[in-house]
Amino acid sequence: MRLVKRHTKRRYTSNWWTAGVGSGPATTAITLYPEYMHEVYIAESLLDTSIQKCRDEGFGRIKSIKVKIGRASTISVEALIFVFDALKIGSIASGASLIVEEIPTTGWCKSCNGEFSVERDFVFQCPCCGSDAVIIKSGNGLELSELEVE
Ligand SMILES: [Zn+2]
Secondary structure: OEEEOOOOEEEOOOOOEOOOOOOOHHHHHHHHOHHHHHHHHHHHHHHHHHHHHHHHOOOOOEEEEEEEEEOOOOOOHHHHHHHHHHHOOOOOOOOOEEEEEEEOEEEEEOOOOOEEEEOOOOOOOOOOOOOOOEEEEEOOOEEEEEEEEO
């Protein structure tokens, strides 16, 4: 995660970020948007992580949150932005925009030992040898990449 402040820039590195299951406003949101349950948990977790990081660094407001979402993830970007905008109300991230960068999926084939990158949503077959013994290496999750605070 990269934390961008108004005048100085500092870089934080993070591993692939895993969404946790929370409580609180998300429970209400799930009642309102049951079809977006997956995205509600992710948005809530994103907000919790970002707000905590912002406060830890001594800042009072989040301007934007940038995330990288792999094309092989099951996250609906449209739904995520929708529930994020609903959950951020009343928090220090109320004016924050969620910026989503979709990244390609990379995989490794067990049969031919080849590595590949695809722009498709899901990978079921190795593009080199056609084997279905593929392991997704990246592009199947979500990473909080940058936080803009003031
Ligand atoms: Zn292969």
